[in-house]
Amino acid sequence: MRIVYLNDKGGISVVIPSPSWSGTMEELADKDVPDGKPYKIVEDSVIPSDRTFRDAWENYEEINVNFSKAQTITKQRLREERKPLLEEQDVAFIRAQESGSDTSGIVAEKQRLRDITTLADDATTLDELKALKP
């Protein structure tokens, strides 16, 4: 069993009892849920096992994913994943300049990486967001 409630950051907190907890879930909620927070006791299976968009969970009565927050999470992931790729292109650009080679392909790739986060705006499903790669 788990206890879920809406935390102060607008997200969902999930209380996981210790294996040694011998009281009831109601007693645990009285003890460990912050005072005044409405909560719900649920089966383990109610908690999504996919944590890809964990920080976008909302609605403790019936947990679902806030799509707008999922887009923001995806953009942050794409920024982190593209960072080493942009650095590679920077090195390639300098080497191309030093050798007098054509840089147009490198410039285009850098622009594609810069624009990658806009793909999250175009996505309409969580699966589409998950599939996005730089």
Added chain:
Amino acid sequence: MSSELKTNKVSPATGTAFTLGDSGDTFTIPSGATIANSGTATGFGADTSLSNLASGGADKIIKGWVCFGGASATIKDSFNVSSITDSGVGSYVVVWDTDFSNANYAVVCGGDASSGGGDYIQCQNSSIAVGSVNVYAYTSGGGSTFDPAYVSIVAIGDQ
């Protein structure tokens, strides 16, 4: 010269006390023999056994610990922990079963890194309360949080 005294009971000739030997004597209890004490034994020095630490050395013992999976949001094992709260990616609250008497206890935390180096797990001093402690797992540079495969927390202090 040695001799063997066989008797079922030794009692004082007068009063309620008697003495064995003199200063410097050694009395040996052979291997396999047992002394069963059903009364009170005094003068044997301090009891330094683990079972007596709670009364004799409470400052020396660990008052709470937990090992849990951040990514799986499960508690593997614990002591004096009633629950952990999964507050989001890399953000957890450990709630003690028996509170500490003040918030000046020591907390040690550790756990798995993500794929990159430089990740760290932190128990912020401002989050240490008598009944709980917040735990955060940050990627290198503290830019974002992550779910470690496992997190371990140990706390020592006054209760």
